[in-house]
Amino acid sequence: xxxxxxxxxxxxxxxxxxxxxxxxxxxxxxxxxxxxxxxxxxxxxxxxxxxxxxxxxxxxxxxxxxxxxxxxxxxxxxxxxxxxxxxxxxxxxxxxxxxxxxxxxxxxxxxxxxxxxxxxxxxxxxxxxxxxxxxxxxxxxxxxxxxxxxxxxxxxxxxxxxxxxxxxxxxxxxxxxxxxxxxxxxxxxxxxxxxxxxxxxxxxxxxxxxxx
Numbered sequence: 001x002x003x004x005x006x007x008x009x010x011x012x013x014x015x016x017x018x019x020x021x022x023x024x025x026x027x028x029x030x031x032x033x034x035x036x037x038x039x040x041x042x043x044x045x046x047x048x049x050x051x052x053x054x055x056x057x058x059x060x061x062x063x064x065x066x067x068x069x070x071x072x073x074x075x076x077x078x079x080x081x082x083x084x085x086x087x088x089x090x091x092x093x094x095x096x097x098x099x100x101x102x103x104x105x106x107x108x109x110x111x112x113x114x115x116x117x118x119x120x121x122x123x124x125x126x127x128x129x130x131x132x133x134x135x136x137x138x139x140x141x142x143x144x145x146x147x148x149x150x151x152x153x154x155x156x157x158x159x160x161x162x163x164x165x166x167x168x169x170x171x172x173x174x175x176x177x178x179x180x181x182x183x184x185x186x187x188x189x190x191x192x193x194x195x196x197x198x199x200x201x202x203x204x205x206x207x208x209x210x211x212x
Contacts, residue, residue: 004094005087007126008108008116014039017046017075021053024074028053035105037114038078044107044114046078053077084109085118092130095123132166132186139184140192141208142199144170146179154183157202161195164188182207 013031015024015038024036028050038046056077058065085094085106094106098120108116128134140158144150155165164187171182187195196206 002091002126002130003087004085004089004091004106004108004118005116007091007122008087008118009122010116012037012107012114012117014114015048015074016040017073017078019074020070021057021072021074021077022069024048025050025053025069035117035119036074037082037107037117038074039114043112044082044084044109046075046080047082047105047107048074048078049104052079082107086110087115091118091123091126094118095127098123130167131169135166135186135188136190137166137186137188138190138192139208140187140196140199140206142183142185143180143205143207144183146173146181151183153202154185154199154204157198158185158187158195161198163192163195 013027013033013036015027015036017038017040027036028034034050036048037044038048053072053074056072057068083097083101083103083106085097085108087108087110097106098104105117105119107114108118142154144154151168151170155168158165166186166188168183168185171184174180174182189195192209196209196211199206200211
């Protein structure tokens with residue numbers, strides 16, 4: 001199981017509420033980051049994004065921009081209700097939190113101490129590894145009845161062909177008669193056509209690879 005600590009950035013650039021928008025944007029530019037936790041006395045009190053900072057200051061070319069960048073404080077524009085995660089939390093749980101809350105990063109706290117930050121890009125890379133998509137191989141999509149044992153049945157047929165299954169995930173339940181799910185297998189063969197033929201002969205519907 002991949003945990004947040006396996007994917008998070010440990011060297012975190014931070015701000016204080018009294019820092020200016022100009023200082024914050026410069027830090028975003030220099031470090032090529034978009035989100036900055038805000039600490040006050042070592043405690044996490046907010047988070048600010050480059051979008052928050054740009055929205056709070058005049059656009060490029062505006063004569064008032066320079067003054068605003070020096071006057072606007074991070075504490076005036078930061079989000080104060082910060083959603084966090086822990087280093088030992090599963091990375092898929094962090095991904096789901098970002099999806100549900102429609103946010104792109106999570107500061108990582110160990111107790112009250114900031115120990116890292118995980119972004120949507122970090123989560124995406126972790127999920128690629130979880131699914132084995134970075135390894136050579138192929139994808140197979142098979143419709144299976146939504147009942148105990150059917151996933152193991154498909155996996156058994158693939159295994160009997162000497163093909164290793166790198167990963168498997170299932171899609172949402174389809175309310176048919178009987179209910180089904182689409183199982184997505186990542187297998188370590190470049191040409192899964194023979195395996196697809198074997199599964200079809202066993203009365204499974206193979207969605208991928210396409211069949212003639």
